[in-house]
Amino acid sequence: MNQHSYISDSIELLKSMIDIQSFSREEKDVADFIEQFLKIRGLSPRRKGNNIWVISKHYSQDKPTVLLNSHIDTVRPSSGWTYSPTRSTIESDRIYGLGSNDAGASVVSLLALFRILEEEEQPCNFIFSATAEEEISGDGGVASILDELSPVDLGVVGEPTRMQMAVAEKGLMVLDGEVMGKSGHAARNEGINAIYQALSVIDWFKNFEFSKKSDFLGDVKMTVTGIEAGSQHNVVPDSCKFMVDIRVNEHYQNRELFELIQQQVSCELTARSFRLNSSFIPVDHPLVKRGEELGLEKYGSPTTSDQARMPFPTIKIGPGDSARSHTPNEYIIVSEIIEGVQIYKGLLEGLHINSK
The missing domain is CATH 3.30.70.360 (Alpha-Beta Plaits)
Structure with missing residues (x-):
């Protein structure tokens, strides 16, 4: 498949994900669907609870590892929806539905990127993960699988940031x-x-x-x-x-x-807890420097994400706009997904970083 086909395939996946109710701690059905989606396409997903991940076929212990992570759970819909929140609706270039923006678009964009990068061996190992319980900072989410992964040197956390770089998070x-x-x-x-x-x-x-x-x-x-x-x-x-x-x-x-x-x-x-610490990546990190070369802005995010559960450098970046999250008639623009994959590719293809 070519790059365009991977993106189109991922957009179809997003539509299906929206059609499957996936409130926090109720992600089993959507996790089942994603697991089958990956298997049908020749990937070898691993699973723990409602968390799914795929390790690069080019994996080597001699290379640093990058985790590409976003979440499959959603909040419950607020009042005021005029579309069905759990049925994808397409109008012009927009896909409406609960979780379309936060963070289904990031899930499918990172998956498309992972499949593109798998075409050739990279200087880094890549792991794609679609995880649960982010919206409630639950222990059954990404934190529960970190010990299952190889040592991770860098995390890319997919959240709607308009594809700008959140280099710090409160x-x-x-x-x-x-x-x-x-x-x-x-x-x-x-x-x-x-x-x-x-x-x-x-x-x-x-x-x-x-x-x-x-x-x-x-x-x-x-x-x-x-x-x-x-x-x-x-x-x-x-x-x-x-x-x-x-x-x-x-x-x-x-x-x-x-x-x-x-x-x-x-x-x-x-x-109540000490676990949701602030996150930060040094501004001289190779990923941040490459983002600057691409013209991306650096900023600090006031919202909390799965970055707080990751004990390694992370950056938060993804298609969509945080202002649409948790609102009636949440949507993502198809062109934002396409742009997101392109920017992710520019950031990560051929990236060289140091191992821990």
């Missing part, structure tokens, strides 16, 4: 806090009001600035997004609970940041 950490007081009758001057005690803590989260700033991601951003206290109007509350959404730049690991916060705040804090 991490996410959610904290639950509790400030204690002492209950008493509201009509009398007794008790210690936990809400009042919490005001200074909440004010600290609102105004504190960490010293390390990022050229691409800016400051660490902390936002108090929930508060719970009190049970009835005449009782001084003895507990005030709150939660904080923290978006972390690449200069801090989540656990490190948590310890710094604990030193500053005098209340009980619990992190």
